[in-house]
Amino acid sequence: MSEDIDFGAWTCPLPLQDYPRIVIGHGGGGKLSAELVEHLFLPAFQNAALSALGDASVLSLPPGRVAFTTDSFVVRPLFFPGGSIGDLAVNGTVNDLAMSGAQPLYLSAGFIIEEGLPMATLGGVVERMAAAARNAGVQLVTGDTKVVGKGHGDGLYINTAGIGVIPSGVQLGPNLARPGDCVLVSGTIGDHGMAIMSAREGLEFESVIRSDCAALNTLVEAILEFPEEVHVLRDPTRGGVAATLNEIARQSKVGIVLEEGSIPIEPDVQAACEVLGLDPLHVANEGKLIAIVAANAAASILGRMRQHPLGSRTTVIGQVTEGNPGMLAARTSIGGMRIVPLQIGEQLPRIC
Amino acid sequence: MKYLNEFRDGPKAQGLAREIRRITTRPWAIMEVCGGQTHSIIRNGIDQLLPPEIELIHGPGCPVCVTPLEVIDKALAIAALPNVTFCSFGDMLRVPGSAKDLFHVKSEGGDVRIVYSPLDAVELARKNPQREHVFFGIGFETTAPANAMAVKVAKQQGIRNFSMLASHVLVPPAIEAIMTSPGNRVQAFLAAGHVCSVMGFWQYPPLAEKYCAPIVITGFEPLDILEGIRRAVQQLEAGQASVENAYARVVNYEGNKPAQRVIEEVFEVTDRGWRGIGVIPRSGWRLRDAYRDFDAEARFDVGSIRTKESPLCRAGEVLQGRIKPHECPAFGNECTPRRPLGATMVSSEGACAAYYNYGRFITLESAQPARAT
Numbered sequence: 001m002s003e004d005i006d007f008g009a010w011t012c013p014l015p016l017q018d019y020p021r022i023v024i025g026h027g028g029g030g031k032l033s034a035e036l037v038e039h040l041f042l043p044a045f046q047n048a049a050l051s052a053l054g055d056a057s058v059l060s061l062p063p064g065r066v067a068f069t070t071d072s073f074v075v076r077p078l079f080f081p082g083g084s085i086g087d088l089a090v091n092g093t094v095n096d097l098a099m100s101g102a103q104p105l106y107l108s109a110g111f112i113i114e115e116g117l118p119m120a121t122l123g124g125v126v127e128r129m130a131a132a133a134r135n136a137g138v139q140l141v142t143g144d145t146k147v148v149g150k151g152h153g154d155g156l157y158i159n160t161a162g163i164g165v166i167p168s169g170v171q172l173g174p175n176l177a178r179p180g181d182c183v184l185v186s187g188t189i190g191d192h193g194m195a196i197m198s199a200r201e202g203l204e205f206e207s208v209i210r211s212d213c214a215a216l217n218t219l220v221e222a223i224l225e226f227p228e229e230v231h232v233l234r235d236p237t238r239g240g241v242a243a244t245l246n247e248i249a250r251q252s253k254v255g256i257v258l259e260e261g262s263i264p265i266e267p268d269v270q271a272a273c274e275v276l277g278l279d280p281l282h283v284a285n286e287g288k289l290i291a292i293v294a295a296n297a298a299a300s301i302l303g304r305m306r307q308h309p310l311g312s313r314t315t316v317i318g319q320v321t322e323g324n325p326g327m328l329a330a331r332t333s334i335g336g337m338r339i340v341p342l343q344i345g346e347q348l349p350r351i352c
Numbered sequence: 353m354k355y356l357n358e359f360r361d362g363p364k365a366q367g368l369a370r371e372i373r374r375i376t377t378r379p380w381a382i383m384e385v386c387g388g389q390t391h392s393i394i395r396n397g398i399d400q401l402l403p404p405e406i407e408l409i410h411g412p413g414c415p416v417c418v419t420p421l422e423v424i425d426k427a428l429a430i431a432a433l434p435n436v437t438f439c440s441f442g443d444m445l446r447v448p449g450s451a452k453d454l455f456h457v458k459s460e461g462g463d464v465r466i467v468y469s470p471l472d473a474v475e476l477a478r479k480n481p482q483r484e485h486v487f488f489g490i491g492f493e494t495t496a497p498a499n500a501m502a503v504k505v506a507k508q509q510g511i512r513n514f515s516m517l518a519s520h521v522l523v524p525p526a527i528e529a530i531m532t533s534p535g536n537r538v539q540a541f542l543a544a545g546h547v548c549s550v551m552g553f554w555q556y557p558p559l560a561e562k563y564c565a566p567i568v569i570t571g572f573e574p575l576d577i578l579e580g581i582r583r584a585v586q587q588l589e590a591g592q593a594s595v596e597n598a599y600a601r602v603v604n605y606e607g608n609k610p611a612q613r614v615i616e617e618v619f620e621v622t623d624r625g626w627r628g629i630g631v632i633p634r635s636g637w638r639l640r641d642a643y644r645d646f647d648a649e650a651r652f653d654v655g656s657i658r659t660k661e662s663p664l665c666r667a668g669e670v671l672q673g674r675i676k677p678h679e680c681p682a683f684g685n686e687c688t689p690r691r692p693l694g695a696t697m698v699s700s701e702g703a704c705a706a707y708y709n710y711g712r713f714i715t716l717e718s719a720q721p722a723r724a725t
Contacts, residue, residue, distance in 0.1 A: 333574075335365065
């Protein structure tokens with residue numbers, strides 16, 4: 001897959017050109033490791049904290065509570081329509097910070113590379129990470145590289161951790177949804193999961209389904225212009241909207257009822273889900289958020305979110321209820337009701 | 353989206369439901385044959401729109417559910433062999449055999465792959481000639497043409513490292529078995545639209561006549577199913593028993609002739625065991641002698657595997673419409689989608705899983721609709 005990618009402007013800097021593929025020595029801590037840092041990571045991520053090359057980066061933080069999170073990225077293929085493992089590694093951690101109300105500031109990056117990975121692929125991923133970090137306004141300030149033998153990895157795994165600072169007056173948490181609150185989603189659901197599945201399995205639909213991978217911190221800033229009225233922010237990644245809302249219902253001890261007909265979904269994504277027998281509510285997103293907000297401010301928050309490019313299709317999709325605590329239900333488009341459960345594992349494509 | 357949202361229209365669905373209520377004067381038991389229809393009924397809450405006189409009995413038309421335990425155990429044995437790449441449709445992976453499922457075999461080192469078409473398995477075999485590739489060829493008449501085509505292509509191209517563990521089942525003999533079973537309560541059938549898209553519906557008029565049961569060829573979207581029910585009730589109320597096609601945008605009388613020809617060329621009718629039901633005469637397809645070289649059961653010597661169902665599982669009665677899933681004592685207790693005793697709890701088309709996943713054992717308090725924007 002990665003061989004098909006046009007890495008655009010990335011050209012392998014000397015002396016990395018001597019090694020068109022990653023070898024075990026690139027993780028050995030010697031000259032090859034140093035060259036990788038000096039010629040690939042430092043130029044891409046350039047910032048003062050990283051350039052000091054100490055065992056740890058030393059940072060100053062603005063006042064406020066500190067948010068700290070980590071996530072590992074093992075996506076296959078490494079590049080897919082709408083993004084790459086590099087975009088995900090930055091945006092995923094930025095979004096986790098943003099959902100706590102924090103302003104994301106600093107990220108770490110750990111690379112576990114399988115021997116034999118084309119240098120151009122690693123270079124392309126690092127470029128995308130650097131671009132994503134610039135776009136999100138965060139700095140990659142510390143990192144690590146390990147190389148595992150051929151057959152002991154899947155090309156490339158990335159772990160990122162991040163820290164951010166929560167401004168005073170912001171109080172968000174998955175346990176804070178209240179009966180009467182409105183459930184907003186910032187746009188169409190299921191795009192990322194179906195983009196990955198289509199790319200991974202070579203499924204062809206009429207047009208290419210693109211991942212929605214994006215950093216949501218500026219959208220969160222817009223939402224937090226209403227700090228009192230916003231109760232929960234979550235990004236519905238693995239397990240999709242269904243898993244996220246089930247968790248919120250359980251932690252807040254409330255019920256949530258979705259209006260299935262109002263949930264925005266791209267026709268291509270819906271078609272792909274239908275073909276494979278998947279429920280888009282369970283499909284992953286990487287550039288959407290769920291906001292649970294006080295009903296009296298829902299219209300204002302919705303209006304504000306729609307002004308943001310990443311929230312232009314924000315929709316009210318449901319309501320928090322006192323009844324059925326811990327449960328997510330959906331009113332179907334024909335007027336029936338159903339429970340929307342947590343999946344056991346991954347959704348499995350149906351036979352026919 | 354074309355041909356999707358049009359058939360999920362709320363007001364039209366309510367209108368059809370009103371019409372069904374209007375014409376219903378007494379209790380009727382209607383079986384939807386196909387698991388895809390069961391899934392749609394429960395997922396969309398179609399049964400909630402019906403008058404209490406109409407009982408929907410969920411039929412045996414989920415291929416995952418009726419594949420015998422013995423066949424699953426054979427699949428597990430083959431998939432665990434070191435030189436085998438075992439290819440399957442996704443929802444077979446979680447179906448429990450006697451001791452484990454294909455996910456377990458995969459975690460223990462078996463090379464188990466999800467494919468979307470049997471021809472993908474043939475292609476894998478062509479690209480990797482040093483390994484044996486086995487496709488788990490199950491399903492009703494719907495999946496048979498593609499499975500037959502895969503075997504035919506493998507033979508034509510001389511791909512000797514491909515074989516199929518075939519366990520096909522057929523709808524008309526199952527309808528007969530249900531109508532002749534003691535204690536049968538089914539009075540009309542919604543026949544499986546996709547099966548009929550392949551086979552046509554020329555096989556059904558003799559069944560409707562013999563058992564005095566209306567058979568309505570029915571699709572899978574809410575409006576399709578409601579229309580199928582409406583036509584079945586109309587016939588029942590009028591004392592008629594004929595075959596009607598309520599899925600004319602997909603199905604015609606003759607069916608798909610080229611598909612039928614490739615099935616006929618590759619498969620022959622055989623007696624077949626149905627999980628939870630038992631052997632139904634002439635209810636399945638197996639590979640013809642000319643294609644026996646591609647039969648995985650012969651190639652891998654698993655013919656001697658014999659197994660028994662869990663004594664707690666009453667999936668057989670569920671599949672025959674004798675009990676509802678939640679009436680089984682093991683439902684939600686010993687048997688959940690996480691630890692299924694029977695396949696009906698595994699497949700998303702299985703009646704037990706549909707009941708469990710969509711909360712048919714819990715009564716929801718009603719909630720106010722959210723504000724539309």
